[in-house]
Amino acid sequence: DTAVSQTPKYLVTQMGNDKSIKCEQNLGHDTMYWYKQDSKKFLKIMFSYNNKELIINETVPNRFSPKSPDKAHLNLHINSLELGDSAVYFCASSQERRTIEAFFGQGTRLTVV
């Protein structure tokens, strides 16, 4: 019974395409995040949502648009994909008022060719 699940796990696409990554958590958490792990292996936060409201946007290009239809889902839509967008994208969730431990999905490896 996966706590944070994201799909797809692998995504290969051509430059210029638009793609989406979906994320769902069944932990009842009120905060969800998108992190990016680049080629240098750093995990960096991109966005966070609390109860469907955008809280953090870490100077991510506006080609990236998160969408939170409800507090259990946070999807990431990417327009006009570029080679530099190739990375592993992780969704995570946390229950902020208790702790800041975040629970991560298995990641989506995006490869732009």
Next chain:
Amino acid sequence: DQQVKQNSPSLSVQEGRISILNCDYTNSMFDYFLWYKKYPAEGPTFLISISSIKDKNEDGRFTVFLNKSAKHLSLHIVPSQPGDSAVYFCAAGLTGANSKLTFGKGITLSVRP
């Protein structure tokens, strides 16, 4: 500007011995510190955390030590087991609203049988 640094990229330890993984941070405002473990093709898994009001937290074979004056924390694994072989990420954050985690680059631990 790396606020969380894991300066050693890898560590190799004999099974049964102690593994010591180090982490340094620069932001004195951080009040919560975490360690995550990551296997290939999986998301990071929360391992152990420590609040800045403590200097030690223990959970089974895992102990985290925090030295606030030195802005340094370490993870001790005793005894090390081959299944502990993974990438370990140090993370830090601020509790409260709009919290986010800042991660180090990770260290690859190999435990030799």
